[in-house]
Amino acid sequence: MNKLIPLSEAVSQFVHDGDSIYAAGFTHLIPFAAGHEIIRQGRRNLTLARATPDLIYDQMVAAGCARKVIFSYMGNPGVGSLRIVRTEMEAGRLEWEEYSHFGMISRLQAGAAGLPFMPMNQTGATDLEHANPLIKRVTDPYSGREVIVVPALNPDVAIVHVQRADKDGNAHLWGIVGEQKEVAFASKHVLLTAEEIVDEKVIRSDPNRTLIPGFIVSAVCHVPGAAHPSYAQGYYDRDNEFYLNWDKISENPETVKNYLDEWVFSVKDRDEYWQKLGSVTHNRLRVKARYSEKINYGSY
């Protein structure tokens, strides 16, 4: 079934005030375009879950979209502090719920699998367990020892950016595939953005590469460059310079406001954003090709 619609329409249709959102991607394929569209459409009281809130949630929190964050590492990866989320937490203006990476991904795995919880072995570090009452214990009936358990996470909306998908939403991903599959299966709706929309034949040429099947997808949007300043393996590089710049921008509410005005509110969509980045940035992020060796599935 053809689910190809513009991103603005997908956000308007599937993201509502008060929803819980999981914008997927561990460093890789972070769906910034959808995040910006949510800011533009002025959503409020969202619960924003991500292992690493990253710049995308720092910006959404700055724009006033969020009531709460759920996370396992609240930093600007490779740079340092995630200033806005941190400030709001320290000021008591933002609720939060915290796990380790493994706790977070176990919640998603349970959610994807249709299980009520997932077990994890003990770590000897019990302070987080005391701080977060959703982290519980269960006795292993085989050894009599306790394991740690976390409850399933089933967000209202998964936002997943992929390298290529067909118009039905069958998606190929490669490179770091962090928690994309788990988030897609765990969520009630899946909003997909893709660097390329390809013919179904391309997807069917390599079925082991399809991590997300179309029939769990609600909307497919063709949005090249959607991950910038994050990256899409094989398409463009991570904009490390911007990650460093954000550390400066986010020091001051005024510069943050200016950034949002200029790069989110004043641009219509990701196309305009990408053009605005300019050729110097385009060239800096350009990547030379390095292809996989083909494999033979055989004609049976």
Added chain:
Amino acid sequence: MNKLIPLSEAVSQFVHDGDSIYAAGFTHLIPFAAGHEIIRQGRRNLTLARATPDLIYDQMVAAGCARKVIFSYMGNPGVGSLRIVRTEMEAGRLEWEEYSHFGMISRLQAGAAGLPFMPMNQTGATDLEHANPLIKRVTDPYSGREVIVVPALNPDVAIVHVQRADKDGNAHLWGIVGEQKEVAFASKHVLLTAEEIVDEKVIRSDPNRTLIPGFIVSAVCHVPGAAHPSYAQGYYDRDNEFYLNWDKISENPETVKNYLDEWVFSVKDRDEYWQKLGSVTHNRLRVKARYSEKINYGSY
């Protein structure tokens, strides 16, 4: 580290009387060559675990290698009864332990993950739970409802056949990848057979395709055709004719003995077995190429 050795040496070094074995592969890539080598070397009192015992365990049970089977579907897939295993079970000469497919694969998933158990939702069918005391219940601390749990399965030896591996054991698999990854991580030793030994560069050209990393592998053996009468996607077809023939062969202990004499004990190795199959069979199983579309990882 180069782990490339002949299959006879790998079996002699890593498979011992009394071991628990999991020969992996759901219909696809079933490691028949290793099974035959274990029969030739006369191993005894093995515990043979597989979701579907398939012909490989029917033959190993016939040859007297096994003390016990652990399974979830004891049939000749697509044909009917698995006569030898069935007869031995009915006669009380073979111990068994039984799960559903999901129970079996959950045991492997727990074993691979380093967890003591995995939870599964209730199915309303409780007779197997009563027949197998290893299937237990745990109370979900979030809902107060019970879930079913199964204990980790950690076989002594995983036997896994793959399409291509480098000499260190880094392995690419495609097509049906049933439980190969889980079995490899769950087991104490991994014995790998491969259709092709390729340069490490081929593996590194497509890291998302590598399901088994070399550092968990004990031995790598170059054994083309190792899966016959099962198949290797892209290399040769499933020998459905033989699966149908086995239904006849296995009706009678005499014809089984003759089969083992002719096809296992009287051939030195898989090369000789493959030659003995002859050109008519080779032609019947030959597969025309159908390649995946390449992907671009980018040169960073």
Added chain:
Amino acid sequence: MTNLTSAELMIVNAARMLQDGDVVFVGVGQPNLACNLAKRTHAPNLVMIYEAGVIGAEPARLPLSIGDPTLVSGALSVVSMYDIFTNYLQRGNVDVGFLGGAQIDKYGNINATFIGTDYAHPKVRLPGSGGAQEIAAWANRCYIMTPHQKRRFPEKVDFVTSAGTLGGKDGREKAGLRGKGPIGVITDIGILEPDPTGELVLTALHPGKSTEEAINNTGWALKVAAQLRTTAPITEKELGILHNELDPTGIYLKNNG
């Protein structure tokens, strides 16, 4: 339309129960033919998935096993068995499952494990669950295709490999099962469906079949629904697709069991 085989009657009537867009957990043999027939008639967007991990197969030939390589080449996706049973089945992404077994009882419980009275000493040992235990519990709805024979329809199965209606909708909800369970048993005489208490009753007969035939070939006192239907006659088109396209050598069409 006389001289229809049992296989034809069951396959065509099963195909008609499938809806466009259904995600179906397919077995080999007759269920596979039913799905492919539905896909070529009223349900072009039906998605076939297999417990071996194949999603959206478009087999170029009739597969002998659920792990046949023809299911893989050109499929939409191939995933691990763990993913199939968790992300697909347990999570509720499977609309329809097909079930079968040596015995089906009054409440839709199925036995595919053993015949006898003692699990440890089976008179006849059957293959066991495979995926059936979970399919019966978690697919949104399940169908059973089976020849209508007394020995296949005992009042109570020797072993419950997969759960039936558990006393109807409430019983399954109370047991925490997400799917509706076996909502249709398609035989070569007619169709059985659970009444509100979960008991399988005769709700339809194929043209030319009688209530007596159904009752006489059932191991419990089979009730007949107040509004007994007659299934629509099988069309030449349906038979044509089955015989000319799907199973030209008649591997599964001539098989009556």
Added chain:
Amino acid sequence: MTNLTSAELMIVNAARMLQDGDVVFVGVGQPNLACNLAKRTHAPNLVMIYEAGVIGAEPARLPLSIGDPTLVSGALSVVSMYDIFTNYLQRGNVDVGFLGGAQIDKYGNINATFIGTDYAHPKVRLPGSGGAQEIAAWANRCYIMTPHQKRRFPEKVDFVTSAGTLGGKDGREKAGLRGKGPIGVITDIGILEPDPTGELVLTALHPGKSTEEAINNTGWALKVAAQLRTTAPITEKELGILHNELDPTGIYLKNNG
């Protein structure tokens, strides 16, 4: 060999603790440099894995983040985060983990969560665990690289993000942890290692550093091992690889903390 930076001292001494064939859970920055240095000197078969899911990376440039695309292209394998934390880390397939945090206490407990007295009202909110809680528990052995400063070495951390020695080997075994925990803290003054009770004591000094320096920069009464070693001088070869090959622009080498 005077005028060595803190970074050089820590990176080279950490590299020397790695063994050939070790599977190392690598962080970016200094641990990444230590691993690459070891790989180019005494441990050519060291396997670098990253919590982002990358196994056997051979980065062509210095990665800024643990999810950098240069780690992926040409890696041996790339897997999901769930697999990294289960099949690799929890299963016991990781030999070495690197840990870091704002506070490290007498028993090797690390705080990377918050500074203050009330979790719900942090004075300074830090990033939190990321992978650290599980790395500290399940990697076979862990190393910590940190500048030797009193505020970083309090007697007791404000929050235990990752567990330390838990009273030594027995304590960790009793708690059901598979790894040995933090067995070496490499600072710019020397090396701390747990004694049999799990308390971190000074076991080595870098050339030219003194016991007093170490004691004065530690927040608890630091004990000195009976057999205090001096670490081997850093060689020109080691420095050459670091400055000419691994971090030519000095991003992590000039950083003293």
